[in-house]
Structure formats: structure tokens, C-alpha cells
Amino acid sequence: RYILRIDLQPWDSHIRIAEYGQFALDNESQNYKLQISQFRSNISTAGDSLSSSWDNANGIPFSTYDHDYDNLFYDNCALTYHGAWWFTNCFQTHLNGAYIRSPLALQNTARNGLHWNSYALYHSMKHTTMRIRRQNTFEMN
Known part of the structure; x- marks a missing residue:
């Protein structure tokens, strides 16, 4: 069992974090489906953009330009x-x-940048990091 921590560095403020208590990826035959839950709102400062009711990515396969697994029949998001x-x-x-340099990143980048919309709607981040670690025994439910 793993924990996912995402660090988000906007161009105009301090690092924000989002942390999830449950993280896993399925194997290639399952198209690397994301298994994510237990958003840790008590320590997260960026909001939940992966498992919220608005746009829940839990159980969603990884999409690329040539392997379209998003939920839209009329578009290929990747x-x-x-x-x-x-x-x-x-x-x-x-x-x-896309990496969008400041000051353009502070404007509406029309979803073309590094986005975490529950924190900064349509504003691209300067830097992002996704880190996983194994849960400690005391952290397991």
C-alpha cells in the first residue's frame, strides 16, 4: 500500500501539496488504471483534483495520444x-x-499547461512533483 504526495509550485506563491492515503497503478493489461482514494484534506493545501466528485480519476486508465481512454467519445484529451x-x-x-513560462502561466492558459484546477483554475504551475512512498504500519487502515 502506497501514499501519493503531489507538490505544486505556482509561479506566484509557495508550494502547495495534495496527498492521498491510497495509491496504486494497475498493470499494462489494465492500461495502468489509477487507483486513488483517501484524500488527506487535513494536510493538503491544494485541494483534491484527482478524486473529487467533480472529475474523479479513480479507476481511469492512462491515456496517450494513440491510446485514448478518457470518458469523452468525441475528443482525445491527450x-x-x-x-x-x-x-x-x-x-x-x-x-x-506543456511547460508555460511566467508571466503567461499566470494568465488563463486554456488548459494547455501543468494544471491542478482545484487550486489554480487554468493557471499553469512552475513545477510539479509526484512522489510515492510505502505506508507505515501505523498509517494502514
Whole structure:
């Protein structure tokens, strides 16, 4: 069992974090489906952009431009937004998007950047990091 911590560095403020108490990826035959839950709101400062009711990525396969697994029959999110991700509806979050330099990142980048919309709607991040670690015994439910 693993924990996922995401660090988000906006261009104009301090690092924000989002942490999830349960994280796993399925294997290749399952298209690397994301298994994520237990958003830790007590320590997270960026909001929940992966498992919220608005756009829940739990159980969603990883989409690329040539393997479209998002929930939209009329669009290919990975192709449209230039990067692979666990897209549902193009999107609440996208940390593999284009790198947009400040000051453009502080403007509405129309979903083309590194986005975590529960924190900064349509504003691209300067830096993002996704880290996983094994749960300690006392952390397991």
C-alpha cells in the first residue's frame, strides 16, 4: 500500500501539496488504471483534483495520444492537450501538459499547461512533483 504526495509550485506563491492515503497503478493489461482514494484534506493545501466528485480519476486508465481512454467519445484529451494523463473529461488536473513560462502561466492558459484546477483554475504551475512512498504500519487502515 502506497501514499501519493503531489507538490505544486505556482509561479506566484509557495508550494502547495495534495496527498492521498491510497495509491496504486494497475498493470499494462489494465492500461495502468489509477487507483486513488483517501484524500488527506487535513494536510493538503491544494485541494483534491484527482478524486473529487467533480472529475474523479479513480479507476481511469492512462491515456496517450494513440491510446485514448478518457470518458469523452468525441475528443482525445491527450491529443488535444498535448500530454498523457488519467483523463476523465478533459480535465480537472493535468501534470504532463506543456511547460508555460511566467508571466503567461499566470494568465488563463486554456488548459494547455501543468494544471491542478482545484487550486489554480487554468493557471499553469512552475513545477510539479509526484512522489510515492510505502505506508507505515501505523498509517494502514
